[in-house]
Amino acid sequence: GKGQYDHFMLKEIHTQPTSLQKTIEGRIDADEHVTDLDVDLDLTDIDTVHLVGCGTSYHAALFGSSILNRCDVSARAIRASEYDVNTGTPPENTLFVAVTQSGETADTLQALRQASDVGASTLAVTNVVQSTAAREADEPLYIRAGPEIGVAATKTFSSQAVMLTMLSQHIARVNETATRVNNVGQLLSDLRALPSAVDRILQSSDAAGLAQEHLDKNAYFFIGRGLGCSVAKEGALKFKEITYEHAEGFASGELKHGPLALVTERTPVFAVCADDCDKTVTNAKEAQTRGAPIVAVSPPSHKIVDTADAHLSVPDMHPVCSNLLANVQLQLLSYYCATELDRAIDKPRNLAKSVTVE
């Protein structure tokens, strides 16, 4: 049941300290600075990685591809529904990673079969033991987040992103041409501290108060760079799913290439600045000049806080962790806006938890 919570979504947001703990359990060796994944697959000669999923899982794939790219591993996140038209035959030595909470999404399964048919090595990053994706991939990588009831994916996004981060460091270690992220020690120790950092966000977040001030606007924009771009896209998807308000998430630098035409004092801009993002500060200021209220989602010391009209705080940790904590703040923001608007939070109109048609 929902226990003390009004909705499964809020319960699942609050479960993240525990679900993340399960995701990382036994998989990070802090002394040796390595991730230890039980993958019985030879990844030494992998030349390129295709991370494929839909919706929120696609955003986790984007997050994972950014980290792999930082390790000099060629990686692409691809929307599962676009795989057949936009990918061509996967090159030799491709690792295909299906990212799917349910393990039953039709588009993702179709892409998985296409990649298997041409001999790619395949992994399924999934939450559901013995799901179709888990059975059909060469190896399953279970995120162990526990059942997710709310249609809007929350805890499973966080666990998928952490799983893909651990996978990236596994590949970086065993692969001949890869390098590990240069601050891998900090990354791994911060990952181990992530569950308690999420707990502190849940205790201290200002998202509920902020939600009151941001109802009834024309549109909601979410911007970020690098890892922050995947968080911005995920923030906007969650927001539109459960509030039914128009929201868009994109790379900060894209603002001036079109979306700026929509910016007014009635379009708040949420700027994810949990990484090196001086450019995002400049982009946010451009929106502010047109009257948009700016909400910084950043560590307290980040210089965007000086210009922002409001602030959702995250600790200054490794960018992987700070960005995932920024995502937790945005989950709470969407949730509280949706409650104020009295939406059907756990079962938004027109949506299903598992999409088994193409």
Ligand code: F6R
């Ligand atoms: C959004 C959401 C959907 C799913 C998508 C893929 O909150 O839940 O966008 O992420 O339908 O589902 P899975 O991960 O089961 O393949």
